[in-house]
Amino acid sequence: DTGVSQNPRHKITKRGQNVTFRCDPISEHNRLYWYRQTLGQGPEFLTYFQNEAQLEKSRLLSDRFSAERPKGSFSTLEIQRTEQGDSAMYLCASSLPGPGFRLFFGSGTQLSVL
Amino acid sequence: AQTVTQSQPEMSVQEAETVTLSCTYDTSESDYYLFWYKQPPSRQMILVIRQEAYKQQNATENRFSVNFQKAAKSFSLKISDSQLGDAAMYFCAYRSQETSGSRLTFGEGTQLTVNP
Numbered sequence: 238d239t240g241v242s243q244n245p246r247h248k249i250t251k252r253g254q255n256v257t258f259r260c261d262p263i264s265e266h267n268r269l270y271w272y273r274q275t276l277g278q279g280p281e282f283l284t285y286f287q288n289e290a291q292l293e294k295s296r297l298l299s300d301r302f303s304a305e306r307p308k309g310s311f312s313t314l315e316i317q318r319t320e321q322g323d324s325a326m327y328l329c330a331s332s333l334p335g336p337g338f339r340l341f342f343g344s345g346t347q348l349s350v351l
Numbered sequence: 352a353q354t355v356t357q358s359q360p361e362m363s364v365q366e367a368e369t370v371t372l373s374c375t376y377d378t379s380e381s382d383y384y385l386f387w388y389k390q391p392p393s394r395q396m397i398l399v400i401r402q403e404a405y406k407q408q409n410a411t412e413n414r415f416s417v418n419f420q421k422a423a424k425s426f427s428l429k430i431s432d433s434q435l436g437d438a439a440m441y442f443c444a445y446r447s448q449e450t451s452g453s454r455l456t457f458g459e460g461t462q463l464t465v466n467p
Contacts, residue, residue, distance in 0.1 A: 270454065279355075279442050279457030280396070293454070326394060330455075337384060337403070340455060342396035 239263070241343035243329050249349045250319055257315045258346045262331030269312050270340065271304055272328040273297065280328055286312060287334065319350045353378045353445050357458035364433045365466050371418075372428045372461045374443030382448040385419065385426045386455065391439040399441070402426065404448075430463075438465045 242261040250256050262269050267288050272280035283302070284294045288309035298304075301319075306312040316323055326347050330340040354377045364370035376385070387399040402410045402419050409417050414434075418427045430437055443458040 274394075277460070279444075279460050280455075282454045282456070285454060328396065330396075339386075339398050339401065340396075344393065344395050347394075 241329055241331050241341050243327075243343035243346050245346060246344065247347045247349075249351065251351050252319060252321060254319055255315065255317045256319060256348065257313055258327055258329075258348075260312045260314070260329030260331075260343060261310075262312070262329070263341055266331035266333055266341070267309065268332045268334055268338075269306055270330045270332075271312070271314055272330065274326040274328055274345070275324075283314075283327075316348075319348075321350050324348055324350045353380075353383075353447065353456050355443050355445050355456055355458035357443055357461050359461045360459070361462045361464070363464040363466060364430070366433055366435060368433055369429060369431045370433055370463065372430075372441050372443075372463070374426045374428070374458055376424050376426065376443070376445050376458075378424070378445065378447075380447055384446040384448070385417075386444040386446065387415070387417070387428045388442045388444060388457075389437075389439045390442060390460075396442075400428065433465050435465050435467060438463055 244259045270285040271283040274280040286306040301317045304314045326345045328345045330342045332338045332340045356375050383404045385402045389397045400412045400415050414431045416429045440460045442460045444455040
C-alpha cells in the first residue's frame with residue numbers, strides 16, 4: 238500500500254491556460270473521488286468514478302472541468318481556460334466500494350491562477 | 352441534501368488536557384456513517400475516527416472518542432491528554448448509506464491549537 242499519489246504538488250498558471258492534474262489511487266480501490274478545498278473551508282465534492290465510469294458530477298464542476306479515469310486506474314482532472322476563482326487545493330481520494338470503507342486521501346495539488 | 356455544521360471555527364487546549372469539538376448534521380436518512388478527519392499543515396487528510404449510525408455504542412480510538420447523539424443529530428469529538436501533534440484542522444464528515452457513490456460531505460472545520 239503506497240497510498241494515494243497526486244502530481245504535481247503545486248501548479249502556478251496564468252489565467253486562461255489549461256492545467257491537468259493526475260491522481261494514482263491505491264491499486265485495489267475501484268472508487269476514486271475528486272474534491273476541491275479552498276483555504277479555511279472543508280473539501281467540496283467534485284466527481285467520482287467507479288472503475289472507469291464517472292458516475293456522479295457536482296454542480297460545482299463547470300463545463301471547463303473534465304475528469305477521466307481510463308482503464309479504471311489513474312485519473313486526470315483537467316481545467317480549461319483557468320480563472321482566478323479556480324485557485325484551490327484539489328484533493329483525490331480512493332476507497333473500496335461501500336459507505337463503510339474509509340476514503341484514503343492524497344496530499345493534493347495546490348493550484349494558483351495568476 | 353445532507354449538511355454538516357461545525358460551529359467552532361477555532362479551539363485551543365493546554366497540553367495534557369481534554370477538549371471537545373462539536374459537530375451537528377442534518378439528514379433524513381436513518382443509516383449512515385460519520386467521520387472525523389484531521390488535516391495538519393501538510394494538508395494530508397487523516398482519518399481519526401468513524402461511527403456507524405446503527406451502532407449505539409460510541410466509537411473510541413485510543414485518546415479519541417465520540418459522543419454520538421442520533422436523535423439530536425450531534426457528533427462531537429473528544430480528545431483526551433492532548434498532545435502538541437494533535438494541533439490541526441479537524442473536519443466532521445457525513446457519508447450516506449443510501450446515495451450512490453457514498454461521497455463524504457464535510458463541515459467547515461475547527462482549527463485546534465495545543466498550547467505547551
